[in-house]
Amino acid sequence: MKRISFKLNFVLTTLFVIGTGFFLLWVSNSFGGYWDRIITLMGIYGIMAVSYTLVNGVTGIFSLGHAGFIAIGAYTAALLTLPIQQKAMSFFIEPLIWPLNSIQMGFLPATIIGGLVAAFAAFLVGYPSLRVTGDYFAIATFGFAEIIRIVIQNSYNITNGSLGLKSIPPYTTIWWAWGWLLVTVIVIGSLKFSSYGRALRAMSEDTVAARAMGIDVFKHQLISFVVSGFFAGIGGALYAHWLTTIDPRPTSLGIMLTFFVLIMIVIGGLGSISGAVLGAIFFAFFAQWLRIVESPMNFFGINIPGIPGMSMLIFAIIFILIMLFRRKGIMGKDELSWQYIYNYFSKKAGDQD
Amino acid sequence: MIKIKGKDAAKKEVLKLENLTIRFGGLTAVDSFNGYLNKGELIGLIGPNGAGKTTIFNMITGIYKPTFGTITFNGINITGIKPQITTHLGIARTFQNIRLFSEMSVLENVMTAEHSWLQNYKAKKILHAHNPSEFPKPHWKPWFWSAVLKTPDYLKVERKMKSYAHDLLKEVGLDKYAHLKASALPYGPQRKLEIARALATKPSLLLLDEPAAGMNGQETQELLEFIENIREKFSLTILLIEHDMKFVMKICERIYVLDYGKIIAHGVPKEIQSDKKVIEAYLGDESYV
């Protein structure tokens, strides 16, 4: 089997990134606001999914707390970009505490701070939770995410409580979303394909053997969890400036969001970065497309009433069918690399001979 | 024939186990085990199933913490030290039921063990504290950031890891399978890969848990030569658990016999073969006679 050289790989990948850039430019110019928004959302979902698959797929520990870090990133960044007068207007139950009430900064620093705060939260959550394993870890992280959500709901002088934040400036463009997605993929990809990534993948298979090979399992799990938390926070910051309104209901930044991201990475294949991106694109696209099912239709003169909730039901069915019949999703643990494509087609050609 | 290193050879104690005891609930799995390994020795640890042999391995490598007793490795008390640090200090092991990273390639399995090269700061600190003149003060390096940012520093180490892993695979004859998934290997090569993986941590003491299990006569003979070979090449001290008596008698210089967590005999193979207690312990289990 031929191996594709590093140089060729680099050239092809650069061309692919530039090509994608032009494609996005074309889409946002010629299809207008609606598709522009959806494709921006794909980028945001991609960031959330790639950071989630680092923990749940590559490292092989099952967290259910992703939405907690997304929420922290979202709130932090939104509180930093909201205009000062807007804050004074929104916080009418209790005024916003100093210094948040007198800060307003640009989108980029706010996003990065959102990521850092989320990463710090991931450290605080991961440190105790990683002492337990398996489904206990899943429940512990879910518990922390719920605690984060409930604290947000009750902290009126910081987060405006259950009223949420409104009129967040709509800064998130296609370029911010896909630019950050590129950064996420490069960083997490670089991590996965390094000595540390090998250690993470080894741990996901057998922690006892990994320890015997000199890997500090706890430390590496924590590193992975914190990196994941950072990008979840970035995703959350972008999401807040895409939604422009955020609140702590379970259906917006709660367990429901974790479910959605889980669906994306299960579709893409747990542990695959490119799979996570594909899963996110698929999810964002079909969630929009399935809205048709939920709106009333006129079918050959017969009026079919819309069925609310139908799109989520279809996703749930897809999700279960994947788990039952194709557990590795689209990509399994593999990456959609040029080598993968080359192997795929040379195998196909071989079959025909 | 195996040369038994005489009294004239400079004796250096690599491993010393004193009164090693562990209890699980009410059960005493290992009871006051005393033993030692000198540099370059190949020692056998035998005994019926459930005698506590693997438990001793687990205590040496730090997976279990002994209830009491001490483990001294190269003069350093390592009792209760975490498994990853004992590995960094130079103790490597294989497992009774092969535990490879089966979804990863053969090469990656070996390279995973080489990750310990970047992670041995704590172990180096222990060594420095033990003997400052021989071991210089270690410097902590942010390897994680170097790895993510792919700094020249890191890429150099990565290249070294790769070439050393290929060397090791050549050594055990698995080089041609380097890019195969570990689970795709047949049983015998899997055993060898596990040993190669252990060697990649650059150990001075190697613990082999039933390396000949499930092998036929031909394969066992090959394994025997292979172990002799790596012992020489990597100047290893080896402690091995084995059920195949022929194998143990042929290869080991001294043997500890364990039954119900207690040593019932210790000596050179000849003495063990004729020891009454040993025969008694194995009696009734025909496969060993």
Add this chain to the structure above:
Amino acid sequence: MSSSNLIQDIINGLLLGGLYALIAIGYTMVYGILRLINFAHGDILMWGVYFALYAVVALSMPWWIAFVIGIALAGLLGFTVEKVAYKPLRSAPRISSLITAIGMSFFLESLAVVVWGGIPKSFNIYPKFFNRTLIFGHVRIQMLTFFILGVTFILLLAVLWLLYRTNTGTAMRAIATDIPTTSLMGANVNNIISLTFIIGSMLAATSGIMWAMRYPQVQPYMGFVPGMKAFIAAVIGGIGSVPGALVGGFLLGMTEIIVVGLFPNLAGYRDAFAYVILIVLLMFRPTGIFRVYSEQKV
């Protein structure tokens, strides 16, 4: 806090605890046998409540027959969920079954939104005398409270009797320790697992219906939070142990009510107590009160 408030709180705590305990039994029995957190458990509960509601609203049945039908159909649903989604994955990695269970929960909720609608519905199908209030000095207790407490205790006793005094119960407890051996002893493992799901689901549905009577409302996501908390109750008690689930359920219910009673400021954080308890417990004694599982062997 006055003594009458305290009595009131204790009664409310017992009530909530009993409801948690009934749900927790299903969790703990399933986990005991399959080592699976059945995330869909709370959603089966929700379906049971809807079945009961529609048996009255759409089929105009008497309330008590509707309750029985709702509970029976929930048992059937639990049976089906196990056969369709969990049984094929019994030999798969545990994490796969966990993900599937989450998917099943999501499926049952989405299906409920489609079938019953996403808007909360009032659950006013029980007779009015349950709303009558009895007054003992300063303590006021609804008839409903007596009803719920009574049903809860009868069911808990019945479960304990089943588990410890019948052959089926012995087989259930045996299977939780060791599936292969038990099947060698002649017990039909599949039947017992099915039975576990049916009983667990029926208990959960009973709890759900009483929950809906007390907070007279039904909506597709109503099962999730009580389900999670009941699971935590099971962990508190020592997952796999039925008496543990009872103790854990009552402890959790009591804590939620009494802490809010003592510190009314914390009312907004009530839903977080369970998670805090869980996390503290996992740090210091992950096996819960009744230790059932020991650590894995290397």
